[in-house]
Amino acid sequence: MEPTENVLEIKDLVKDFPGVRAVDNVSFDIKRKTIHCLVGENGAGKSTLIKILTGAYTRTSGKILLNGEEFDPHSTRDSKQKGISTLFQELNVVDQLTVEENLTLGMEDTTLGFLRKTDKINKMVGVLNSIEPSINPKQLVSSLSVAKKQMVEIAKAVAAECDIIIMDEPTAAISESEIARLFTIIKGLRDNNVTVIYISHRLDEIFEIGDYVTVMRDGKHIDTKPVSQVHDRSELIKLMIGKTVFEQYTPRESDCSEPILLANHLTNNRLNDISFEVRAGEIVGFYGLVGAGKTELARAIYGADAYEGEIFFKGKKLKNDPEYAIAAGITLVPEERRSQGLFTILTIRSNVPVMNMGKISRNGFINEAMERNVALEYVDKLKIATNSIEKEAAKLSGGNQQKVVLSKCLFADADLLMLDEPTRGIDVGAKSEIYSIIRKLSSEGKTIIIFSSELPEVMNICDSIYLLYDGSLKSTLRNSCEIDSEKILHIVTGGE
């Protein structure tokens, strides 16, 4: 069969989730033997598209042609058999097995259930050797660095004779020299007839290895063109953010009161010497892309993760203990509301007061009437849509769950409220409700820090914006009408 020029043709692809169109009429082609980069902000629809290609999601409508043939995978196994392999950020290797065992995992040759040494293993090892000779096949995978684990996965994909290898942020967790090595390997793959779909937030990398680049925004396909025809990174950034009109918010004049929160040289395995201060009554936004260290910073301030350096709140040094932070007047709405914020098997009534149970009890005993009243008060105040406070938190929608988590934190009566991705995965209506709650709190004199990977979000509600990239604080801006979103995106994608 004559190979088609395009290895993959995507036509009018649509994917709907309840209330959201994640992929909206996307059409573009991927040429054979190229490195095709996919860029866009968080939530642009990249991951959804990839998940459709790997069979994790089924599309709502549209068509995908693989080598000119209709392609409709129903499982990751399905798509692998048709020649698409994926390197996820969470690597798919088994630490407790040797490199060799990992390579043949799932396709071992066996006799009566016992492993047989066959040519397959030799072939696999040969492929690995050509990619990275320094890896010993008998070595345990747990002893390898992240970069070398990636190479094991790449070898596996190559040996399976995949036409397409998708790489999702492969450089997020590896060092500079390892990145260079990885790029050499990726270029080698292209020269051996493999098409690589490369996703990264680091725009410089696209100019380094990309042949083509596709930009997505808000689920839509914006443009696909050869990288050689892209002027510079600011052109890419323009395509990525478009002419989004941000809801106007005029930051209040800061009264320049005393700093309420002061961080000195915070460092841990994900944070790199971060120092900043936050003034009382301010709304501060930490903005950065996935992996920039936002959640890690929030957890460090809250005392949930260990760190070096010092944090002072109202002049008192904070400890490595959330209990202490809450007592001092700090609360956190965590990133993952279901697994970190909510007690999903318990009712709304049981969830709301957990951070301040002293307030609904006397001598260590909970007063049930007070407890009920508190829950009713917050259901009313935050407009939590439920017919009863006895409803299990698990049965609420995402937006209402987030409001329950917010209620928990508000009831703790803290002076500093931190919110990590406060509106992730919730619908537009609930989003704007949460913004107005945040503004109202601020007008009541609370200090608020938002950690977000959505630029419109921080531009919409924050007085100051702090930019994070790769665990470091890169820049501090005052929010205003003249704020330059292109410049911001330039910084958080690693530009100088």
Place this chain on the structure above:
Amino acid sequence: MEAKKDRKPILGSRLSDESFITLFMVGVLILVFSFASLFVRNFFTIQNVINLITNNWFVIIIGIGVTFLLITGHFDMSVGGVIALTGVLSVYFSQGVNVSSNPLANGLGLPYVVALILTLVCAMGIGGLNAFFVTRLRVPSIIVTLGTAMLARGAAQVITQGAQRNTSLPEGFGVLGSLGIPGTTIRLSLMIMIALILLSFFFEKRMIYARRVYLIGANPVAARLSGINVGKYVTSLYIISALLAGITGILLASEYNAGMANRAVGYEFDALVIALLGGVSIAGGFGSVLGMFVGALILSVVTSAATGLLLSPDWQFILKAVVTFIAIMVQRYALDRRKG
């Protein structure tokens, strides 16, 4: 405001599913009890009903600690071993010094009260050891507590040279175990059990401490981020559980006037089974001491009725196995409902 119309009964207020499971198991209890009363001679008598409870006081007391730990998502398989060790220690500490050429007759000669206090301290030490491994070193609790169970029983074996200590006991050693209402089978141990059940029933519904125990079981990560010191709570529960086992060990040693290394073999499994039968979830966050008590009664009715019917006591383990499987199925049902 719609929510204000809500007038759900207090009974189902914390977890409606939990009350449902407890009520369901009460129904099962009534069913098996009626069945036994119909077919077993002399089953439906007041004395027998009292016996059903008194014969199980020890499992129910240790069941309280086991239940609260299960609610946090942790096992305590060391309680049987702790009963054996504390029984032996209470004897050894109080036996006279150099009273005989038989080494098993010589102890430390401490006053009985001091001996008991020291014994309970040792029990709490085992609980602390459990907690240390579970909360600090993050070893799965089932492995840790099976290990400390060996340790405790092993120590009991060494002290008794694999047998028992029952000579040169101080005067009054047997008082605690035999104290009771004359002419009945009601003893101090039973009264302690009833007091503990009432206390836990009262506390588990309304005390902040108990509420936090449920929160930890429901979601340990969220509990920590909500400012609950998870390690502290789990540690205190392991110490309480070991303390309850220690009290049980002392009472049993007093009742039999002997400290035996092979006392209470398998009690930890009985405590686990009755907790599961009573609707306590292995996954944590769900269950109650009241449910555990109902579970204990069901197990007691089933085993005693079967013995009275036709089976020889040899069949006891098979029966317990059957009951355990039923308990697990009820569990499954409870968990499915919870997800539903």
